[in-house]
Amino acid sequence: MLQAKVQGVSESLEQGAGKRVLIVEDEPDIAELLSLHLSDLGVSCKQVGNGLQALQLAQAEHWDLLMLDIRLPGIDGLEVCRRLRSAGATVPILLLTAKSAELDRVLGLEVGADDYVTKPFSVMEVMARVRAIFRRVALDQGRAAEPAEMTVGNLHICTTRRQVQVGGQTIELTPREFDLLAFFAASPGTVYRRAQLLDQVWGYGHDGYEHTVNSHINRLRRKLQQNSADPDYIVTVWGVGYKFNDNLESEYVA
Ligand code: CA
Numbered sequence: 307m308l309q310a311k312v313q314g315v316s317e318s319l320e321q322g323a324g325k326r327v328l329i330v331e332d333e334p335d336i337a338e339l340l341s342l343h344l345s346d347l348g349v350s351c352k353q354v355g356n357g358l359q360a361l362q363l364a365q366a367e368h369w370d371l372l373m374l375d376i377r378l379p380g381i382d383g384l385e386v387c388r389r390l391r392s393a394g395a396t397v398p399i400l401l402l403t404a405k406s407a408e409l410d411r412v413l414g415l416e417v418g419a420d421d422y423v424t425k426p427f428s429v430m431e432v433m434a435r436v437r438a439i440f441r442r443v444a445l446d447q448g449r450a451a452e453p454a455e456m457t458v459g460n461l462h463i464c465t466t467r468r469q470v471q472v473g474g475q476t477i478e479l480t481p482r483e484f485d486l487l488a489f490f491a492a493s494p495g496t497v498y499r500r501a502q503l504l505d506q507v508w509g510y511g512h513d514g515y516e517h518t519v520n521s522h523i524n525r526l527r528r529k530l531q532q533n534s535a536d537p538d539y540i541v542t543v544w545g546v547g548y549k550f551n552d553n554l555e556s557e558y559v560a
Contacts, residue, residue: 322347322440325370329353330360330386331402332378336425340373343429344436357381364390364397371439373432374419375402384417391418396468396481398439402427416525420482421508421518438508442485452492455559458551459537461530463491472532482507483526490540495552497543523548 327344331337332355341351349370354360357380364372364386372390376383387399401422420439423432456463462471465488470477479487485507490498498506500516508518523540530539541551 322349322436325349325440326368327351327371327373327436328360328364328367328369329373330357330378330383331355331373331375333375336375336402339429340432343433347433347436355379357383357386361386361389364395365393369397370443371436372397372399373402373436374399377404387417387419391478391480394478398443398481400432400435400439416521418480418525420480442508443481452488453558453560456488456491456556457558458491458494458539458556459554461491461539463488472530472536475532477529477532479526479529482522483529486522486526487530487539490548490550494550494554494556497546497549499547503547 322344325348327349329337329340329344329351331340331353334355337353337355341353344351352363354363355378357378359380360372360374360378361381374383374387378386381389383401387401390397390399398421399419401419402425403422404425421435423435452465454464454466456465460473463469468481468484470479470484470487486503489503489507500519503519504515527538527540530536537551537554539551539554541549543549
């Protein structure tokens with residue numbers, strides 16, 4: 307029992323040790339609560355309560371994660387997220403949304419966040435999401451199963467540089483979009499259910515969040531299909547899920 311507890315603690319410390327999280331939240335109580343629990347993971351945190359300051363700080367320094375509240379003074383969290391992504395920032399972003407109506411907006415706008423939690427949230431849930439993001443990043447860094455270079459149709463994916471080109475043009479993907487694409491492209495023709503994708507790409511199972519998968523795939527498709535002549539790379543398998551197009555000419559370099 308004690309042994310298990312000690313192992314649990316060292317595991318969580320390992321996950322967060324040396325990591326830096328920027329908490330963007332104008333409610334001091336919530337910011338403090340998050341900061342307290344992140345410190346338990348070994349994470350060092352900085353708090354900022356205003357959108358514009360957050361944007362500046364997010365770009366000026368290296369962060370392992372941004373926890374971004376939507377309702378902020380100045381520019382709101384969605385706008386912060388959108389501006390960071392359009393500037394090419396790939397830092398993982400966890401959105402804090404105030405209610406389900408806002409969540410619809412988040413999903414509808416597809417601003418490029420990696421994940422979200424709805425307030426009022428349980429600290430346990432938020433920390434589970436944070437750990438999942440850290441796990442996924444660690445997994446990416448140690449990932450060996452995917453080929454280093456994949457060329458399918460007009461698409462070129464370099465997993466070591468995490469770079470994607472369509473017809474020779476580099477496109478900007480969020481970390482999650484890249485993970486999804488690389489995961490799919492590594493095994494064309496394999497059909498994945500949404501729940502499987504949540505497990506394999508998001509790194510944790512959570513029932514009822516399958517629309518997250520749809521929303522990320524739709525956004526990814528739009529980025530991959532710059533014009534109507536481009537093929538469908540990610541194909542919907544009705545009633546089941548998705549697969550990567552296996553009718554295209556492909557080349558893989560380990
Ligand atoms: Ca707020």
